[in-house]
Amino acid sequence: MAFQCQRDCYMKEFVTSVVSCCPAELKQEVNGKKETLKGFNVLLQDTILFPEGGGQPDDHGLIGEVPVLRVTRQGPDAVHFVTSPVEERQEVRVTVDWERRFDHMQQHSGQHLITALADAMFGYKTTSWDLGRHRSTIELDTPSVKAAQLQELEEAVNEKIRAGIPVNVQLLDLSDPAVEKVRSRGLPDDHAGPIRIIDMEGIDANMCCGTHVTNLSHLQVIKLLGTEKGKKNKTNLIFLTGNRVLKYAEKSYSTERSLVSLLKTGPDEHVEAVEKIQKSVKMLQKVEGVQLLSEAAALSFYPTYQNAFPEKEGDNEFMNIIANEINTEETLVFLTVGEEKGAGLFLLAGPSGQVTKLGPRILELLQGKGAGKSGRFQGKANSLARREEVEAFLRQHCEHHSSEEE
Template identity: 80%
Template sequence: MAFQCQRDCYMKEFVTSVVSCCPAELKQEVNGKKETLKGFNVQLQDTILFPEGGGQPDDHGLIGDVPVLRVTRQGAEAVHFVRSPLEVGQEVQVKLDWERRFDHMQQHSGQHLITALADAMCGYKTTSWELGRQRSTIELDTPCVKPSQLQALEEAVNEKIRAHVPFPIVYVERPVFVNQVRSRGLPDDHAGPIRIIDIEGIDANMCCGTHISNLSHLQVIKLLGTEKGKKNKTNLIFLAGNRVLKYAEKSYSTERSLVSLLKTGPDDHVEAVDKLQKSVKLLQKTNLSLLRDMAVLIAQSFKNDPQRGKVFNFEHKKCVSFSFCRKEGDNEFMNIIANEINTEETLVFLTVGEEKGPGLFLLAGPSGLVAQLGPRVLEMLQGKGAGKNGRFQGKANSLAQREEVQAFLQEYCKHHTSEEE
């Protein structure tokens, strides 16, 4: 059975009736989180909303004023998922999200054209394809595609677009399908005539998707390049139609921003960025060297200070405490300080990062003392970390509790202060 969306791919509105409406759930991912929506599965007498298939995503649209969130094919029927129930038997107007549909038509038809010419010109078979949200990918059965082949292929597909080659859809019986057209096989539940996408004089291929009626409707195709695929295959990345225009607009906007930032023309952007990267690397190297020197000086300043703090006892050993915070730094910076100080006799608490933002911390000292206090410090800083051999360090979600940690450590030292002091 062919749906109205397959018989007339350009129809934007359609009047039909509701056949069934049953409670259902839709599992989807939103912003990386999986969620389950409760709603209804609706079957219509016919539909202009394409159910996912043939590598093409499903359509979006409205049934009356109810948004359709998902369309799938179940056997010979199209099932529309909606959040609100619809009355069985009522007549409804279906409206298509045309911008989304036409984009899918351009990418899908573009894939058919590229696939056919890549096979005819280079002998590269298409083994799969993906219609992505921003770009589409064709998997070719070859370990590599030469730049000259890529250029020739792009010129060839755009020449066919300029030639206004018709792109009709025909229906044939199974024997004709088997003998005359290219196919990857029929679904097990298929019934009735076979739907053939025929690019006149170029390719005939079985397909259930929605397509343009003439290659000129593709406007233009841009082959962005290739990437290494799976098992000695190559992924060919392309844009078709309006996506090329949007890509050009975005690229130009980026170019103008770079002109403003780099104070150079577009032809000099690569050289300017290269110089900036080298300058940044040199500054980072210098900054790291200064931080290391500063860490040594901080540790020496503490060791040379006659008023280093009160002495407290731990396991019959006399210790003092040292606390230090700094906005800039890293784990190496803190470890250099700890290494310069005799942590067998000193409890060291260090942090780097924004005062009330995330950061890094290090608790160093006698191994038994650090093992005892480290987990509590980690809990207070709402962080993640671990410790061994007298070091407990990690990431803090918030350094806003730093003063509370210091108070906690000072209170511990107070209760273990040496009577000699």
């Protein structure tokens, strides 16, 4: 049979009578933990609360003042789970959670529209779909969807929405020849009664038990967020319809305003600002052991040569951060960044007189270009393969300088 929610998807309240109310249990998952809730299963003469099916979750609502936590279909019946009993054979007013219902209507009709046009335009068949709490997903039978196709599909579905195309519901007998012409993934084993057809005029006719809008204009807008790799060479197409698009825009704008305040830049510069922060964090992680190097240098006799192992990643700022952490007025420091045997950067820091004297020779050994002032000599090295020669040269200098001091 077709329930009242299927005959009139826009009905928000409905008066009916209670057929039965029996003790029951509901198994559910709360915060990742499974629990069993004791309550009652209620059968009504008819209902405007949709039982889950066709990929659409069930409705929530009230029977009188009693909350309905779950609605399932058992053969021709809709079973309502409640935690408080309701009196049998009495009339009750059933109220649907309209915000949840209309969201499901928009997402479900949106899925039908996207599915029909993806097939018509590109031959991509829908193999399943998921109406999620925040975003919905259609599984397409294709390994990938090109960005240009995604844009073309989004433009096409929104054009149909702007055209205000009617969506009609037909009830056909299973023996009706018209049933064979309708798109379907099959009927459930316990199906009873007529076949329900959702017909988007000139676009698609599909067997479906779910609740739908009566006109595509009620979808407002569809946004295709993108695709993800699915299972077995399939592609998951992620989309939002109607009010979800508005909520998504509101949330994105709120996030954007927060980032403007935190990053002190306009929205167009957020990516660049975050990349700079990531680079700075990466650099700080590299030099977090510098304090130990500084303390070790402080325990050494002057003049001292401190050698930092070559880093593959870094720049002049990276090396200067390290040098700034060490007392280079009394310690001679040599640093490089780059590939061990390729090109890179170097820095010699220390007492000004020694740096001025030693810098040109290091430049010559590394076959590089550079200059120095104020106790720093740095530049580009064409061959860090000769780094060991530089280290030997600096050690010899320090030993010679130390003997002269004695």
